[in-house]
Amino acid sequence: GAVVSQHPSWVICKSGTSVKIECRSLDFQATTMFWYRQFPKQSLMLMATSNEGSKATYEQGVEKDKFLINHASLTLSTLTVTSAHPEDSSFYICSARVAGKTYEQYFGPGTRLTVT
Amino acid sequence: ELKVEQNPLFLSMQEGKNYTIYCNYSTTSDRLYWYRQDPGKSLESLFVLLSNGAVKQEGRLMASLDTKARLSTLHITAAVHDLSATYFCAGNAGGTSYGKLTFGQGTILTVHP
Numbered sequence: 001g002a003v004v005s006q007h008p009s010w011v012i013c014k015s016g017t018s019v020k021i022e023c024r025s026l027d028f029q030a031t032t033m034f035w036y037r038q039f040p041k042q043s044l045m046l047m048a049t050s051n052e053g054s055k056a057t058y059e060q061g062v063e064k065d066k067f068l069i070n071h072a073s074l075t076l077s078t079l080t081v082t083s084a085h086p087e088d089s090s091f092y093i094c095s096a097r098v099a100g101k102t103y104e105q106y107f108g109p110g111t112r113l114t115v116t
Numbered sequence: 117e118l119k120v121e122q123n124p125l126f127l128s129m130q131e132g133k134n135y136t137i138y139c140n141y142s143t144t145s146d147r148l149y150w151y152r153q154d155p156g157k158s159l160e161s162l163f164v165l166l167s168n169g170a171v172k173q174e175g176r177l178m179a180s181l182d183t184k185a186r187l188s189t190l191h192i193t194a195a196v197h198d199l200s201a202t203y204f205c206a207g208n209a210g211g212t213s214y215g216k217l218t219f220g221q222g223t224i225l226t227v228h229p
Contacts (some may be wrong), residue, residue: 032215034215034217043221044159044219046216046217049216093159095217097215103166105149107159107161109157109158110157112156
């Protein structure tokens with residue numbers, strides 16, 4: 001089956017630093033990837049849609065200058081949390097939509113970010 | 117804007133019992149997804165329901181979709197401890213929101229011996 005990986009799986013960083021999270025589709029091409037954030041004991045909230053070769057589309061209330069998304073290839077999207085603060089601590093999950101398949105979407109294992 | 121609501125949010129079941137989780141959504145959804153999440157883990161896809169009347173079953177779980185009522189159900193038959201997890205339903209509004217999933221709040225299921 002289709003596999004999506006994320007790296008790192010967990011990261012601790014100091015307040016004010018930036019952290020990059022990678023999302024890769026390992027055995028398929030993904031023209032579109034999605035980034036979600038999940039706070040403890042809450043549901044997933046879509047942050048942005050990442051399209052290969054174009055600018056990401058951010059959901060209302062998500063700061064695009066703080067959460068930089070780059071989708072440089074059909075298998076890789078990156079999310080950079082800039083100037084991280086403790087309130088950015090969360091579980092970040094990406095998903096990838098299989099190119100050409102209208103409804104199949106696969107989730108990565110998630111990245112737990114803790115900002116101290 | 118698509119809104120998705122699940123109930124119950126918490127479900128404590130005895131092993132061997134049956135129960136249903138309900139998922140209501142507010143506007144047309146192209147499709148309806150069910151996912152399972154274990155603590156500290158990401159989502160595991162359970163079902164994708166594509167059309168009115170769709171029914172899918174896998175083991176002790178069965179999902180159905182009624183697009184006219186904007187309702188999907190996840191039925192658990194003869195629960196076992198291994199089913200303990202959080203279950204999410206999610207819809208997709210389609211159109212310009214194609215592929216974007218809106219999740220319900222999640223139902224935390226605990227199965228007791």
